[in-house]
Amino acid sequence: MKVDDLVIYQKALELTTKIYRLIEANSLLKKDYSLCDQIKRASVSIATNISEGYFRSRKQTKNYLEIAAGSTNEVITLLKIINKVYNIKTDSLQDEFIILCKQINSFSSSF
Secondary structure (H helix, E strand, O other), rough: OHHHHHHHHHHHHHHHHHHHHHHHOOOHHHOOHHHHHHHHHHHHHHHHHHHHHOOOOHHHHHHHHHHHHHHHHHHHHHHHHHHHOOOOOOOOHHHHHHHHHHHHHHHHHHO
């Protein structure tokens, strides 16, 4: 099985794309370079840690998945900040990241 076959990996890539589109669609948010950079890096980290850990030992894979779940929680927090500071509705996207985090944790518990 390839990493591309993992549902959590596919979902992580999809949600990263949504983060980039959210930023592109909001000119005021786009000017907050540090916040945008942080949320982009955190969202990219989810997919890259799933990918990097996939072909490692079971213990290492579990560690990479835990890092990916941590990055998922970081994105959720940053989306909450975007909602509060810029009054941009992020609830739906937060929910998608919450589901992804649960899926990552479930997959991780199989190791």
